[in-house]
Amino acid sequence: MAHLKRVEAPLRYLTKSLAKKAISCPRKLVYATNPTYGRKFDPMKQHLSKEGERFGNYCKGLFPGGIEIGRDISFERRNNAPMLEVDLIDETKRLLMGEEEEQIVLFEGAVQHGGLFARPDVLVKTKNKQSNQTELQIIEIKSKSWDSRHTVESKMLTLKKSIRSTFLPYLQDVAFQTLVLRRAFPDFRISSWLMMPDRAKKLKDTLAKDGMAQSIDDSVAAVVNVDDLVEKVLNGKISYPGTKKPQHFTKAISHFSDIINKETSVLESSLSPPIGSQCMSCEYKLKDANIENKDEVSGFDVCWRAATGTKQEDMGRNQFVADIYSLTKNTLANFLNENKYTFDNLTAKDFGLDEDGEPAKKKKTNCEDTITNSQRQWLQVKSVQQQRTSSESSHYILKKGLESEMEKWQYPLHLIDFETISPALPYFSGMAPYDVVCFQFSHHILDQNHDGTVSIRQESEFLHTIPGENPNGPFLRALYNALGCVVSDGGTVFCWSSHETTVLKSILTSPEFSASLSQHEVEALSALLPERSHPMVDLFECARDYFYVDGSGGSSSIKRLLRPTMNASPELKGLYGKPTYSSNNFQNIQWYQLDESGNVIDPYDILSRLDTDKDRSAIAVGGAAAAAYHELQSKSDMTEQDRSYIQSSLLRYCELDTLSMAMFVQAWQAFAAVEKAK
Numbered sequence: 001m002a003h004l005k006r007v008e009a010p011l012r013y014l015t016k017s018l019a020k021k022a023i024s025c026p027r028k029l030v031y032a033t034n035p036t037y038g039r040k041f042d043p044m045k046q047h048l049s050k051e052g053e054r055f056g057n058y059c060k061g062l063f064p065g066g067i068e069i070g071r072d073i074s075f076e077r078r079n080n081a082p083m084l085e086v087d088l089i090d091e092t093k094r095l096l097m098g099e100e101e102e103q104i105v106l107f108e109g110a111v112q113h114g115g116l117f118a119r120p121d122v123l124v125k126t127k128n129k130q131s132n133q134t135e136l137q138i139i140e141i142k143s144k145s146w147d148s149r150h151t152v153e154s155k156m157l158t159l160k161k162s163i164r165s166t167f168l169p170y171l172q173d174v175a176f177q178t179l180v181l182r183r184a185f186p187d188f189r190i191s192s193w194l195m196m197p198d199r200a201k202k203l204k205d206t207l208a209k210d211g212m213a214q215s216i217d218d219s220v221a222a223v224v225n226v227d228d229l230v231e232k233v234l235n236g237k238i239s240y241p242g243t244k245k246p247q248h249f250t251k252a253i254s255h256f257s258d259i260i261n262k263e264t265s266v267l268e269s270s271l272s273p274p275i276g277s278q279c280m281s282c283e284y285k286l287k288d289a290n291i292e293n294k295d296e297v298s299g300f301d302v303c304w305r306a307a308t309g310t311k312q313e314d315m316g317r318n319q320f321v322a323d324i325y326s327l328t329k330n331t332l333a334n335f336l337n338e339n340k341y342t343f344d345n346l347t348a349k350d351f352g353l354d355e356d357g358e359p360a361k362k363k364k365t366n367c368e369d370t371i372t373n374s375q376r377q378w379l380q381v382k383s384v385q386q387q388r389t390s391s392e393s394s395h396y397i398l399k400k401g402l403e404s405e406m407e408k409w410q411y412p413l414h415l416i417d418f419e420t421i422s423p424a425l426p427y428f429s430g431m432a433p434y435d436v437v438c439f440q441f442s443h444h445i446l447d448q449n450h451d452g453t454v455s456i457r458q459e460s461e462f463l464h465t466i467p468g469e470n471p472n473g474p475f476l477r478a479l480y481n482a483l484g485c486v487v488s489d490g491g492t493v494f495c496w497s498s499h500e501t502t503v504l505k506s507i508l509t510s511p512e513f514s515a516s517l518s519q520h521e522v523e524a525l526s527a528l529l530p531e532r533s534h535p536m537v538d539l540f541e542c543a544r545d546y547f548y549v550d551g552s553g554g555s556s557s558i559k560r561l562l563r564p565t566m567n568a569s570p571e572l573k574g575l576y577g578k579p580t581y582s583s584n585n586f587q588n589i590q591w592y593q594l595d596e597s598g599n600v601i602d603p604y605d606i607l608s609r610l611d612t613d614k615d616r617s618a619i620a621v622g623g624a625a626a627a628a629y630h631e632l633q634s635k636s637d638m639t640e641q642d643r644s645y646i647q648s649s650l651l652r653y654c655e656l657d658t659l660s661m662a663m664f665v666q667a668w669q670a671f672a673a674v675e676k677a678k
Contacts, residue, residue, distance in 0.1 A: 013085070013117030014257040016176050022256040023172065024278060025241045027271045029260050031284045031299035038296025039283045044623030050630070052143040055221075055424040056121060059141045059195050062216045063122060066105035067095065085110065085117070096125055096136070096185065113183040115257035120177050122195070135189045136181060139223065140174045143424040145434050146196035148222045156229060163229060170194060172249075174226060175233035179250060192230040197433030198222035203426040220426060220433050242274030273303035275336065277329035279322045308341040318342050319384055324377050325554025343384045351378045369401035370545045380554035395550045396568045398671045402546035406672060409537070413446040413665060414459075414483060414493045416536070417657040418500050419650070421626040427633050428470040430512060436503055438475040439464050439629050442654040443482045444662050454669075456662055458583045458655055465632040465647060472507050473516040476525070479504075480517060484524040486534055493528055496558050496661055497540045505529055539661055547668065559604060559621075562660050566592055567600040571670035572663055581659075585652045586610075591659075607656055616645070619653040 012033065014022075021028040031037035060066060069092055088110035095104060106123040122139035144167070147155070156167045163171060174192045181190050201220045216223060237246035247255070259270050279285065284299030304320045305312060320342055321327070321335045340346055351374040354360050359372060371379075379397070419440035424433050431437075445459040462478040464471030486493055495501065504525065507513045514522050527534045544556040551564030566572045576591040589610075593601045608618035619625050628646050632638070 011115060012261050013112065014115055014253070014260055015117050016119075016173055018260065019176050019253060019256060020169065020173065023238060023240050023252070025274065025282070026256065026259075027242075027273050027303060028282075028284065028299070029256065030264075030268050030271055033260065033267070034264060036297050037284055037299045037302075038286055040286050042623070043621045043627070047623040047627045047630075048143070050627065051424050052141075054630075054634075055143045055197060056141045058219075058425050059221050060107050060122065062219055062221065063105045063107075063124070066107050066122070068107045069109050069119075085112075088119075092123075096123070096188075111177075111180055111184050113180050115261065116176075116180045116183070116253070118177040118180040120181075133189055134187070135191060136185060137191050137193055138174060138177050138181060139193045139195050140170070140177065141195045142170050142173075144170055144194075144196050145199055145424075146194075146222050146224065147199040148224075149200045152224060152226065152229070156226075163232065167229075168233075171226060171229050171233050172238075175230045175249065176253065178230050179234060179253065192226050194224045194226050195221055196224065197424045199432050199434065202432045203429050205429050241276055241278050242272070273307040275304055275307045275322070277332050279303065280327065280332070285322075304341070310341065315342075317384060317387055318344050321346070323553075325380055326373055327377065343381045346378075346381050348378050348382075351375070351381075353378055357382075369399050369404075371397065371399060371548055376548055376554045379548050379550075380552075383550040396565075396671065397548040398668065398675060399546040400675075402542055402668060403672045403675070405537075405542060405546070406669065409492045410490055411446070411448040411454075412491045413662075414486065414491055415444040415446070415658045415661040415665075416483065416493060416495055416500060417442050417654055417661070418503055419622070419625045419629070419654050420499075420503055421629050423630070428468075431470070436506055437471065437629075438503060438507060439471045440625070440650060440654050441475070441479060441482075442651075442658040444655075444658040446662055446665060454666070456659075456666075458585075458658070461584070461651060461655065463647060463651055463654075465629060465643075465650075467633050467636070470513075472510070472513040476507060476513055477516050480521045480525055483528065484521060487524050487527050493534065493536045494539050494661060494665070495536045496538070496657075498538060501529055501536055501538075539664060542668075543664070558657070558660055558664075559602075562604075562663070563600055563602040565664065565667050566603075569667040569670060572667050575666060576663070583655060585648070585655050591663075603656060603660065607652060610652065616649075619646075619649045625650060625653055 018029065018032060021032050069088055089112050092106060092109040092111060095106060096109070098104075104125040106120075106125075108119050108121065109123040111118050111120070120138045121141040122137075124137040124139065126135050126137070127133070128135060156164055156171070158164055171194075174194065178190055178192050181188070198220055201222070203220055204218060233249055236249055238249050238252055239246045240252070259267060262270060279300060282300050286296065286298035286300065300322075301312070304310065304322070308320075321332060321340060324332075324343075335341070335346075335350070340350065348355060348357055349360075352360055353374060357375060357378055359374070383395070418438055420436050420438050422434045422436045426433060426435060427437065440463045441461065442458065443460045444456060446454055446456050448454055460478070460482045462475060462482075464474050483493055485491075508522060508526055508529075517525070526532060528536050530536075540556055540558070543558075543561060547556075547561075548554075549561065549564045549568050551567065552561050555561065566576075573592050579588040579590040581589045581591060589606075591603045591606065593606060595601050604620045608620050610618075617624065619628055628650055632643060632646055
């Protein structure tokens with residue numbers, strides 16, 4: 001009987017991105033190599049990723065004559081089919097091993113050794129004529145902010161000479177590639193570099209349509225040699241989840257490379273789930289809202305069920321402790337050490353609280369007038385234990401401290417929200433990487449009528465998207481027209497989080513932009529900054545310190561709070577339960593709506609349904625707004641119809657932000673009135 005020849009499965013390479021995942025948690029190798037497991041979608045991360053690509057393309061333009069591996073039409077392809085990994089590797093090797101004396105620059109070169117595979121952003125081959133030795137420069141492009149006015153040691157090393165955590169992942173990326181190239185080309189000298197946006201440089205001329213600069217010296221990029229730090233990584237040890245003691249970096253990489261080629265079942269059994277603090281930010285932690293494909297599996301849930309022995313059918317509405325809002329690493333570690341894996345395992349005592357949910361050891365502060373972080377966490381846990389959700393319960397807590405704050409507010413109440421972008425690659429001359437661009441605001445007013453009732457209106461808005469024109473000066477002018485009256489006429493200005501005050505201070509201190517205002521006008525806007533005469537009231541701090549509602553997951557984010565607050569507020573149901581809201585951007589909108597199950601619909605979901613363009617996603621989060629502004633700046637061939645649609649979508653989104661802020665004020669005032677009436 002003839003024996004069938006076994007067909008070997010193709011080698012699965014350990015790439016830089018897979019190595020990075022494995023260092024953060026080896027179990028991710030299971031999920032990254034199996035399409036069954038989904039990843040949560042984060043619009044802001046997607047925007048930042050595109051920013052990185054944009055900066056990367058800009059940097060490649062600083063190497064004229066560079067060859068993009070995989071796009072070299074002079075290289076013979078196999079039957080004109082798409083290039084495989086082996087083709088990319090062969091093309092790279094052919095170019096690097098050639099006898100050319102002049103410099104060769106490769107983009108996305110493909111280098112492989114054993115089970116390791118690297119594609120450096122830029123590879124520069126040069127030959128030292130005196131020593132006759134060939135050097136390969138690995139240049140890894142990162143959109144990490146850099147400042148060339150400081151030394152590498154002061155920026156990347158701590159006082160104890162260890163690598164700062166903010167730079168360690170980037171240096172590990174370069175170290176991985178250096179390791180692969182040293183093994184693949186042992187006769188070459190390998191040097192390691194990072195190329196980053198330099199805060200010490202300013203754009204000399206507005207970017208051309210192709211986004212390219214003339215030279216590195218004239219660019220806003222810095223090329224930083226990191227040879228010594230790469231050696232520190234390669235010769236050092238790393239700790240990663242599941243290890244009892246630190247492992248040598250190179251041995252860990254070899255280990256990951258070995259296990260990634262095991263069969264799926266063997267791979268899963270080889271990488272037992274090491275649950276811990278890393279799980280709280282895991283990209284494979286899916287919730288229904290994050291899953292575009294409902295057939296995708298949450299790797300987080302698989303890990304935690306396997307590690308804790310919990311069955312899916314036993315969970316119900318119960319949650320794992322890693323879902324607790326703003327939980328510290330130490331607290332999570334304590335819970336796991338005590339085998340407290342789910343909300344049902346916890347009591348108030350676990351959060352340092354007594355049976356009434358009050359701090360067991362009361363501090364000298366007026367803790368009865370605020371909600372501590374521990375109390376917020378316990379309220380979140382208790383709401384799940386008691387099966388209270390945002391659609392089934394109107395349970396909320398409003399501390400008296402908020403009533404005291406509200407008594408200080410003076411009508412008219414101005415609610416303001418900014419939309420900004422801080423690009424790694426500036427859009428406008430005279431700006432440095434990550435300088436802020438303020439392209440939009442919305443402004444609502446809550447005003448008290450003569451009969452004591454309160455009316456609401458969108459008083460003003462600003463949107464500046466003209467390609468090539470910096471909006472910061474016009475933004476300040478429009479903002480003064482909207483809020484400059486507060487100092488002289490009275491009233492209170494509100495924001496949500498410190499973003500608005502930080503941005504306003506930044507552009508007011510820039511002579512280039514504040515020059516559009518008179519000294520009096522600058523002083524009027526400066527009065528809105530912290531510790532000035534009319535500082536903006538941060539509603540986020542009010543929510544964090546004084547307000548809790550079931551269904552918010554313990555968060556004080558405006559978007560996490562809005563839907564459950566609407567559910568708990570009869571006042572908002574009465575105000576927005578009919579199609580009566582109209583403005584420049586909306587006509588007869590009913591913001592308080594229920595779905596088929598009787599649950600309150602998130603107004604941002606309603607907003608998404610109003611944007612009917614099937615070819616575009618609705619702007620309903622800040623990351624999408626920044627991405628939309630970038631599109632308006634960078635696409636010269638955009639039709640007027642598309643441009644108008646994006647602008648209208650931006651206006652609607654920003655208006656809903658300030659309307660939502662007004663809704664919280666209205667709800668809190670009504671809640672306070674109910675408390676006083678008791």
